Amino acid sequence: MPAVVEIRELVRTYRTRRKAEETVALGGVTLTVDDSEVLGLLGPNGAGKTTLVKILSTVLLPTSGTARVLGKDLVSAPQTVRENVGVVFGGERGLYPRISARQNLAFWAALYRLDRRTAQNRCSELLERMGLADRADEPVETFSRGMKQRLHLARGLIHGPRILFLDEPTTGMDPVAARDFRALVRELRQEGRTVFLTTHDMAEAEALCDRVTLIDHGRLVLDEPTRHIGRYLDARECVDFTCDDPAVLAQVPELAFVESVEPRDGGHRALLREPADVARLLVWLIERGVLSARRSEPTLEDVYLRLIGTRAMSV
Amino acid sequence: MNSPSSLGTSSPGTGWLRLGHQSLLFSIAEMRTVHTWRTWLFGWVARLLTQVTFFALIGKFVANDATMQFVLVGNIVALSCLESMIVVLTMAGERRLGTLPLLAIAPTSHVPVYLGRGLHWLASGIASSVIGWLVLPPLLGVPLPWPEALPAVAMILLVAVSCYCYGCFLAGLAVRYRSLQVIVLNLGYLPIMAFCGVNVPISFWPAWLQPVLHLFPLTNGLQAIRAVLAGGTWSEVWPKLALEALVGIGWFALATVSINRVVTKGRADGSLEFGS
Ligand SMILES: Nc1ncnc2c1ncn2[C@@H]1O[C@H](COP(=O)(O)OP(=O)(O)OP(=O)(O)O)[C@@H](O)[C@H]1O
Numbered sequence: 001m002p003a004v005v006e007i008r009e010l011v012r013t014y015r016t017r018r019k020a021e022e023t024v025a026l027g028g029v030t031l032t033v034d035d036s037e038v039l040g041l042l043g044p045n046g047a048g049k050t051t052l053v054k055i056l057s058t059v060l061l062p063t064s065g066t067a068r069v070l071g072k073d074l075v076s077a078p079q080t081v082r083e084n085v086g087v088v089f090g091g092e093r094g095l096y097p098r099i100s101a102r103q104n105l106a107f108w109a110a111l112y113r114l115d116r117r118t119a120q121n122r123c124s125e126l127l128e129r130m131g132l133a134d135r136a137d138e139p140v141e142t143f144s145r146g147m148k149q150r151l152h153l154a155r156g157l158i159h160g161p162r163i164l165f166l167d168e169p170t171t172g173m174d175p176v177a178a179r180d181f182r183a184l185v186r187e188l189r190q191e192g193r194t195v196f197l198t199t200h201d202m203a204e205a206e207a208l209c210d211r212v213t214l215i216d217h218g219r220l221v222l223d224e225p226t227r228h229i230g231r232y233l234d235a236r237e238c239v240d241f242t243c244d245d246p247a248v249l250a251q252v253p254e255l256a257f258v259e260s261v262e263p264r265d266g267g268h269r270a271l272l273r274e275p276a277d278v279a280r281l282l283v284w285l286i287e288r289g290v291l292s293a294r295r296s297e298p299t300l301e302d303v304y305l306r307l308i309g310t311r312a313m314s315v
Numbered sequence: 316m317n318s319p320s321s322l323g324t325s326s327p328g329t330g331w332l333r334l335g336h337q338s339l340l341f342s343i344a345e346m347r348t349v350h351t352w353r354t355w356l357f358g359w360v361a362r363l364l365t366q367v368t369f370f371a372l373i374g375k376f377v378a379n380d381a382t383m384q385f386v387l388v389g390n391i392v393a394l395s396c397l398e399s400m401i402v403v404l405t406m407a408g409e410r411r412l413g414t415l416p417l418l419a420i421a422p423t424s425h426v427p428v429y430l431g432r433g434l435h436w437l438a439s440g441i442a443s444s445v446i447g448w449l450v451l452p453p454l455l456g457v458p459l460p461w462p463e464a465l466p467a468v469a470m471i472l473l474v475a476v477s478c479y480c481y482g483c484f485l486a487g488l489a490v491r492y493r494s495l496q497v498i499v500l501n502l503g504y505l506p507i508m509a510f511c512g513v514n515v516p517i518s519f520w521p522a523w524l525q526p527v528l529h530l531f532p533l534t535n536g537l538q539a540i541r542a543v544l545a546g547g548t549w550s551e552v553w554p555k556l557a558l559e560a561l562v563g564i565g566w567f568a569l570a571t572v573s574i575n576r577v578v579t580k581g582r583a584d585g586s587l588e589f590g591s
């Protein structure tokens with residue numbers, strides 16, 4: 001099976017108002033996406049994620065480098081690419097607020113050249129699937145943010161694209177909707193579609209994606225199957241604990257077998273090298289009256305914070 | 316959900332028809348959120364007709380009944396122009412809504428979609444003008460000569476369409492140069508109202524300006540309408556109509572180029588954004 005998306009040395013720069021300087025949004029990205037894969041694209045604000053999605057969905061031209069979607073070049077054959085990709089950009093924009101959800105979808109169905117009957121069926125099916133059937137005939141301006149986001153998803157799926165680009169699709173969704181969204185992405189994958197997902201939600205990426213790609217400052221930092229992600233940490237064992245005694249807490253990082261200690265969700269997480277160290281630390285903590293301690297797995301968030309964390313706020 | 320390959324696409328020909336049909340439904344739906352037929356007729360049209368009457372009465376007071384009829388005819392025809400140019404607003408709105416990039420990457424050309432976005436205002440404009448044509452002259456005591464006034468109705472249609480094309484061109488400008496938006500929106504139809512023969516004949520203006528005025532929509536069509544009312548012959552009227560049609564086609568072509576340019580330029584420099 002050939003790769004669904006093939007990106008080679010992709011560069012995109014933006015010229016800013018003051019012509020002197022150029023912003024490098026993508027600085028030479030090489031990446032391959034396989035068939036029926038859910039790829040998570042992660043990275044801090046301004047990393048170049050949206051720029052990449054825009055290029056792959058033919059909204060934007062690359063400055064240099066090549067990208068092929070289903071074997072077709074994005075620059076020379078955008079038309080073939082367009083018929084096969086669906087794209088959903090985050091945020092509320094891109095809908096016609098005055099007309100109903102169904103009318104919005106019907107409009108895009110016509111633009112994607114679906115015949116009338118197929119269009120009608122597809123609209124109803126998608127509205128049902130997105131949980132919007134009850135409100136389908138109300139104007140979109142009366143929708144909540146999450147409902148608009150779901151309508152965007154329906155719009156992106158209207159022509160049954162082989163590849164779906166989703167740029168922060170769960171922004172504004174409530175937990176139930178976000179859970180349904182995850183189920184939807186899994187279904188789409190089952191149907192043989194490839195999903196390219198941009199998100200800031202590490203738990204979501206970890207739960208959904210077969211592979212995660214991390215970009216930072218327009219460069220690929222990591223590209224790895226999600227289940228192997230822990231490889232990127234030297235210390236792959238963790239112990240989570242809550243300790244109210246500052247004296248005890250101060251001692252933990254000093255222990256020879258502890259790599260580091262980081263605050264985590266109201267408590268702390270100690271990172272360790274060897275599985276045997278886990279038992280040693282647990283015993284050490286219990287002896288000092290710290291009873292809320294348990295072993296845990298390093299998550300994608302740990303990897304992310306390790307690779308990006310030190311300067312996340314300095315865009 | 317269908318399998319990825321089972322895309323229900325129709326042939327390109329029916330695709331365009333479908334798109335036209337869909338755009339029309341879209342327009343009607345959008346119109347209905349603004350107006351019911353009652354608010355349209357008693358609010359919107361009545362307001363426009365009052366405005367026309369006001370200008371006509373000024374004509375009467377500063378001059379005579381003949382001037383009043385001149386101004387009345389001009390302003391009634393100008394209604395269709397005024398309304399069809401609301402396309403500038405609906406198209407510029409597309410950028411604000413953030414639908415521009417999505418339209419640009421749809422496999423069907425975005426150009427007909429854009430150009431179709433104000434068709435409901437075109438229809439509304441024609442209707443307002445025709446209502447004015449039938450109602451106002453007898454009401455103000457300056458009845459039009461019938462049956463001469465009948466073919467003029469078809470000419471109003473032509474004027475409205477060519478004004479719509481001009482509106483599309485302006486809209487293309489507004490979408491392309493956002494800094495021009497305010498100027499284009501507010502001043503686009505001013506030259507037509509002021510110089511193109513609505514209230515004063517274009518012969519009133521300096522000689523060098525007159526040929527330029529023939530490049531604007533409405534000028535030639537309105538002259539044709541006036542000629543018909545004055546009992547002019549067909550051979551006198553049709554060149555003016557042909558010129559009006561030609562002017563419309565010209566602006567339409569420019570509009571198409573301009574809108575295409577927005578997209579090509581946007582893909583290159585990243586200005587194809589989701590908001591303004
Ligand atoms: N139209 C544009 N003109 C100029 N610079 C731009 C434009 N779009 C993006 N940039 C710049 O390109 C860089 C990458 O932006 P991009 O939107 O791709 O980031 P992102 O990874 O999607 O960020 P976020 O997580 O905040 O959505 C940023 O420095 C941004 O300022």
Ligand SMILES: [Mg+2]
Nearest residue numbers: 049050051167
């Ligand atoms: Mg982004």
